[in-house]
Structures are given as structure tokens and as C-alpha cells.
Amino acid sequence: MQILRTHVPNSANNYNHLVYCPQTRVTAAVDPFSAEHLIALAQANNLVIEQIWVTHEHHDHIRHVHKLKELTGAPIFAPSTCQAKFEADHWLDDEQQVVLGRHSITHLLAPGHTPGHSVYLYQDADRPSEDFILSGDTLFNAGVGNVKSGDANTLFDTVMRLSKRLTPTSRLYSGHDYLVTNLKFTLHHGPQNQAAAETLLAVEKQSPDQRAIQSWHEECRYNLFLNLDSDQVKHITQIHETNTESTRRRFLALRQLRDQW
Numbered sequence: 001m002q003i004l005r006t007h008v009p010n011s012a013n014n015y016n017h018l019v020y021c022p023q024t025r026v027t028a029a030v031d032p033f034s035a036e037h038l039i040a041l042a043q044a045n046n047l048v049i050e051q052i053w054v055t056h057e058h059h060d061h062i063r064h065v066h067k068l069k070e071l072t073g074a075p076i077f078a079p080s081t082c083q084a085k086f087e088a089d090h091w092l093d094d095e096q097q098v099v100l101g102r103h104s105i106t107h108l109l110a111p112g113h114t115p116g117h118s119v120y121l122y123q124d125a126d127r128p129s130e131d132f133i134l135s136g137d138t139l140f141n142a143g144v145g146n147v148k149s150g151d152a153n154t155l156f157d158t159v160m161r162l163s164k165r166l167t168p169t170s171r172l173y174s175g176h177d178y179l180v181t182n183l184k185f186t187l188h189h190g191p192q193n194q195a196a197a198e199t200l201l202a203v204e205k206q207s208p209d210q211r212a213i214q215s216w217h218e219e220c221r222y223n224l225f226l227n228l229d230s231d232q233v234k235h236i237t238q239i240h241e242t243n244t245e246s247t248r249r250r251f252l253a254l255r256q257l258r259d260q261w
């Protein structure tokens with residue numbers, strides 16, 4: 001399974017993705033903000049959009065979902081937990097496989113950012129360097145999604161679950177370009193975070209389309225929400241105990257700090 005990421009210029013800095021089977025060129029478009037933009041990208045790469053995958057119900061993720069279906073005839077696949085929010089052709093459950101050409105991807109329900117959110121996880125035990133996750137607005141580079149229309153406790157549970165599933169080489173493809181902003185937040189609260197400083201230096205001059213794709217291994221080096229028991233996060237949140245409940249409390253406190261920043 002291969003993946004193309006494209007930045008769709010808009011105020012929310014959305015990334016859209018095309019996932020495709022390299023043998024058959026059969027392609028899925030993910031969270032279409034702009035049907036025209038995705039069709040042009042598909043044509044330029046000799047790809048045929050035959051499926052549309054959705055991670056959640058927010059307007060900027062389903063804006064052109066029906067327009068893209070009209071233009072391509074591709075059916076819409078979406079989490080079963082979004083059935084009351086919009087129309088789709090296939091409602092996906094937790095752990096359900098979605099076949100694309102000669103490959104398949106795992107759909108996981110991932111509530112937190114919204115109650116209906118899901119992610120798409122690709123893993124190949126023979127070629128782990130090809131692993132990736134389409135995380136929508138659940139996991140971001142150097143951060144996690146907001147919970148304005150969701151629940152932080154639920155998001156914590158989802159992040160913990162995904163952390164156990166992701167391989168170090170998994171590449172993170174999220175729904176927005178927030179890497180630079182999130183690294184600046186990280187450094188604001190901990191200028192000594194060397195991994196964050198090095199990454200910011202490497203990526204901040206890049207355009208959103210050039211921005212380096214980060215692996216899960218790299219994320220685990222600087223993403224505060226993945227290092228909840230670190231001295232930096234204990235210091236930021238002033239929660240120093242070491243038990244599961246304190247880890248959760250640090251996540252909630254960190255999420256609040258990011259909201260206020």
C-alpha cells in the first residue's frame with residue numbers, strides 16, 4: 001500500500017491523502033476537503049479513485065465527500081459511529097478490514113476528538129517500513145487533537161490504545177499541518193527538549209507539502225502527549241506521582257494547556 005499526502009490550502013491547513021495499491025493503481029481518497037484537488041492529484045499520478053474513506057464528521061473532513069462521489073462514482077466508507085452525522089455507503093466497525101486492490105487496511109474506532117472518530121492503520125510485517133496510520137484529528141505531529149466536540153478522557157484511552165499498536169517505523173499522516181505550531185508549544189514549556197528543537201530547525205522552513213513525514217519513533221522522542229511520565233511533563237503539569245491515574249491527569253492537564261496556548 002502506498003500513500004500520497006497533499007496540503008489543501010485553507011485556513012485550517014488540512015492535509016488530504018490518496019492511498020493506493022501500487023499493483024492495480026486502485027485508490028482511496030481520504031477526508032476530501034477538495035474533490036478537484038484530489039482528482040487532479042490522482043490523474044497526475046495515474047491513479048483511479050475508487051473509494052472514499054472518512055475519519056470523522058467535522059465539516060473540513062467531509063466537505064467534498066459527496067461531490068467526490070458524484071464525480072468519481074466511488075462509494076463512501078465511514079465509521080459506524082458517524083451514522084447519525086452524514087450519509088455513507090459502508091459503515092465500518094472496530095478492527096474491520098478495508099480491501100483496496102491487493103492490500104487491506106485496518107479500520108479502528110478512535111473516539112476522543114469526536115465520539116465518532118476513527119483511524120486507518122496499515123501494517124505489513126514483512127515490510128514494516130511501509131507501515132502508516134491515517135490518524136485524522138486524533139494524533140498530530142507533536143500533539144493530539146482538541147476535544148472541543150469530544151472528550152479528553154476518551155482521547156487519552158484512544159491514544160494509549162494506538163500507542164500499543166503502532167510500530168516504530170509507522171509513519172504518521174494526520175489531517176492537518178500542525179507540526180511547527182505543536183513543536184513551538186513543546187519548546188515554550190521546555191526549551192531543553194532537544195528532540196523538539198532539532199525537529200523544528202529541520203521542518204520550519206519547509207512548506208506544508210515539503211514538511212517531513214515523521215515516524216512513530218520520532219514522535220515518541222518529542223511528542224509530550226506520548227511522554228506523559230517524563231520529567232518535562234511532570235514539571236509542566238506539576239503532577240509528580242507515578243501511577244496510571246496520574247498519567248491520565250497529566251494528559252488532561254497538558255491538553256488544557258495546549259487549548260490555552
Ligand SMILES: [Fe+2]
Nearest residue numbers: 056058113137
Ligand atoms: Fe476535526
